[in-house]
Amino acid sequence: MSHPHPELRTPPPLPEGGLRVTPLGGLGEIGRNMTVFEFGGRLLIVDCGVLFPEEEQPGIDLILPDFSSIRDRLDDIEGIVLTHGHEDHIGGVPFLLREKPDIPLIGSKLTLALIEAKLQEHRIRPYTLEVAEGHRERIGPFDCEFIAVNHSIPDALAVAIRTPAGMVVHTGDFKMDQLPLDSRLTDLHAFARLSEEGIDLLLSDSTNAEVPGFVPPEREISNVLRQVFAGARKRIIVASFASHVHRIQQILDAAHEYGRRVAFVGRSMVRNMGIARDLGYLKVPPGLVVDVKTLDDLPDSEVVLVCTGSQGEPMAALSRMANRDHQIRIVQGDTVILASSLIPGNENAVYRVINGLTRWGANVVHKGNAKVHVSGHASAGELLYFYNICRPKNLMPVHGEWRHLRANAELGALTGVPHDRIVIAEDGVAVDLVEGKAKISGKVQAGYVYVDGLSVGDVGEPALKDRRILGDEGIISVFLVIDSSTGKITGGPHIQARGSGIEDSAFADVVPRITEVLERSAQDGVVEPHQLQQLVRRTLGKWVSDTYRRRPMILPVVVEV
Numbered sequence: 096m097s098h099p100h101p102e103l104r105t106p107p108p109l110p111e112g113g114l115r116v117t118p119l120g121g122l123g124e125i126g127r128n129m130t131v132f133e134f135g136g137r138l139l140i141v142d143c144g145v146l147f148p149e150e151e152q153p154g155i156d157l158i159l160p161d162f163s164s165i166r167d168r169l170d171d172i173e174g175i176v177l178t179h180g181h182e183d184h185i186g187g188v189p190f191l192l193r194e195k196p197d198i199p200l201i202g203s204k205l206t207l208a209l210i211e212a213k214l215q216e217h218r219i220r221p222y223t224l225e226v227a228e229g230h231r232e233r234i235g236p237f238d239c240e241f242i243a244v245n246h247s248i249p250d251a252l253a254v255a256i257r258t259p260a261g262m263v264v265h266t267g268d269f270k271m272d273q274l275p276l277d278s279r280l281t282d283l284h285a286f287a288r289l290s291e292e293g294i295d296l297l298l299s300d301s302t303n304a305e306v307p308g309f310v311p312p313e314r315e316i317s318n319v320l321r322q323v324f325a326g327a328r329k330r331i332i333v334a335s336f337a338s339h340v341h342r343i344q345q346i347l348d349a350a351h352e353y354g355r356r357v358a359f360v361g362r363s364m365v366r367n368m369g370i371a372r373d374l375g376y377l378k379v380p381p382g383l384v385v386d387v388k389t390l391d392d393l394p395d396s397e398v399v400l401v402c403t404g405s406q407g408e409p410m411a412a413l414s415r416m417a418n419r420d421h422q423i424r425i426v427q428g429d430t431v432i433l434a435s436s437l438i439p440g441n442e443n444a445v446y447r448v449i450n451g452l453t454r455w456g457a458n459v460v461h462k463g464n465a466k467v468h469v470s471g472h473a474s475a476g477e478l479l480y481f482y483n484i485c486r487p488k489n490l491m492p493v494h495g496e497w498r499h500l501r502a503n504a505e506l507g508a509l510t511g512v513p514h515d516r517i518v519i520a521e522d523g524v525a526v527d528l529v530e531g532k533a534k535i536s537g538k539v540q541a542g543y544v545y546v547d548g549l550s551v552g553d554v555g556e557p558a559l560k561d562r563r564i565l566g567d568e569g570i571i572s573v574f575l576v577i578d579s580s581t582g583k584i585t586g587g588p589h590i591q592a593r594g595s596g597i598e599d600s601a602f603a604d605v606v607p608r609i610t611e612v613l614e615r616s617a618q619d620g621v622v623e624p625h626q627l628q629q630l631v632r633r634t635l636g637k638w639v640s641d642t643y644r645r646r647p648m649i650l651p652v653v654v655e656v
Contacts, residue, residue, distance in 0.1 A: 106537025178267030247471030261295030301495030417451030427456030569594030
């Protein structure tokens with residue numbers, strides 16, 4: 096198996112007749128999915144998603160793919176194919192279209208409706224091409240065929256991309272539920288047909304490659320939900336992804352059966368479910384869904400609230416309920432259902448929310464104590480079955496952390512894909528398909544781009560490091576006045592601490608040290624404010640470290656008079 100090397104250089108020009116595949120996100124992580132295909136000087140992008148921040152990225156709203164490697168080639172982009180409507184596949188589109196608004200978007204009806212609503216908030220009216228399974232479209236030099244796949248959102252598609260270099264199949268996110276709620280199966284017949292033609296390179300979803308067996312059918316959740324609804328005596332609050340239409344449908348069905356009314360909470364949930372209902376993907380009995388403002392007129396036993404926050408996101412509705420920072424107050428006897436899986440990295444945040452809800456008396460039902468979620472990604476048994484159908488000549492695992500990618504590669508090897516034809520890449524690594532063989536050719540920049548409020552890309556790792564220090568250790572400010580000609584102290588030093596756990600009075604012990612150091616520097620002729628700030632920072636920092644074993648941020652301010 097070939098794999099990236101940290102010393103890879105910028106890839107050379109693509110050989111004539113070759114196809115280059117460069118993932119800019121989604122490899123080594125769950126999210127930020129984006130892959131760039133290049134042939135004949137033209138580019139095709141598959142997905143453009145976001146990654147949600149973790150605890151060590153304080154203040155960050157979203158993490159985008161790095162567009163720098165294609166920024167000077169925006170005119171070469173033929174289009175963006177969107178495999179489905181989850182945020183980790185479409186959330187980055189508005190930020191790319193800000194740079195060139197007329198890049199065409201290609202996707203299914205629901206996927207395009209979701210992204211168009213998102214783009215409306217950014218005041219962008221996109222060029223779109225609606226496709227469906229069985230459609231075949233020429234997009235520049237890329238001949239794209241779309242195949243139905245089953246996932247945790249309706250209308251998901253895989254795409255087969257034909258070029259003179261060969262056929263590449265990108266699965267998107269998929270599983271092989273044999274009893275899907277919408278009766279839309281993963282089209283194994285189409286994949287078998289493509290296999291007969293010859294799949295030169297397969298890019299396959301790796302998320303559940305470590306999980307043995309097959310994913311249970313989505314409809315198995317219905318009975319569990321009915322049991323929860325039957326036993327609930329007060330309000331039921333369900334947290335789910337704002338795009339999980341199948342799961343919300345089952346909630347609506349259970350609510351209707353048990354005589355409850357449903358209200359959606361949160362802008363994204365209200366927007367997405369409205370789109371799904373208008374397009375016919377969500378079946379809503381008349382009178383079942385009501386405005387959240389009318390719930391006060393209903394008894395608690397007739398109320399269901401559907402909100403976001405199943406991943407413990409701090410600003411989502413469920414987290415705010417757990418923190419008593421939401422208009423909806425959790426009371427003793429409420430039932431809360433977390434109807435989703437745990438995205439790796441979010442475990443601590445989710446359990447904090449569960450503990451907070453339990454503290455206020457809620458009965459919390461989650462994947463750990465009830466079968467209220469099944470995955471939207473194929474497990475190892477399904478992947479083995481899939482590879483035996485597709486028989487790819489080359490395999491490139493995508494969409495997963497390193498452990499998922501390696502597990503998926505091993506599954507491919509078990510089904511007969513030669514080890515030297517399995518490419519384990521990472522974000523930014525270019526893989527060239529030339530004369531039927533895929534191999535790594537180099538690496539482009541593909542770091543994290545942080546969205547912080549209205550700022551995109553302005554916050555980097557140094558700023559995040561400062562934020563982590565501030566959050567963990569606090570800040571100590573030192574103010575002093577010096578004579579500009581002699582360098583002698585004429586006022587201060589005045590020291591204040593915030594968030595460090597050190598009382599201001601304790602700094603009386605270190606003031607003489609700072610004064611002594613500055614007097615010595617004045618005698619040596621050191622009067623430049625920046626140098627004096629560094630002396631203060633080192634002296635105070637060493638004292639705090641020796642005395643308290645802490646490393647707060649130290650902010651010295653030296654004023655000349």
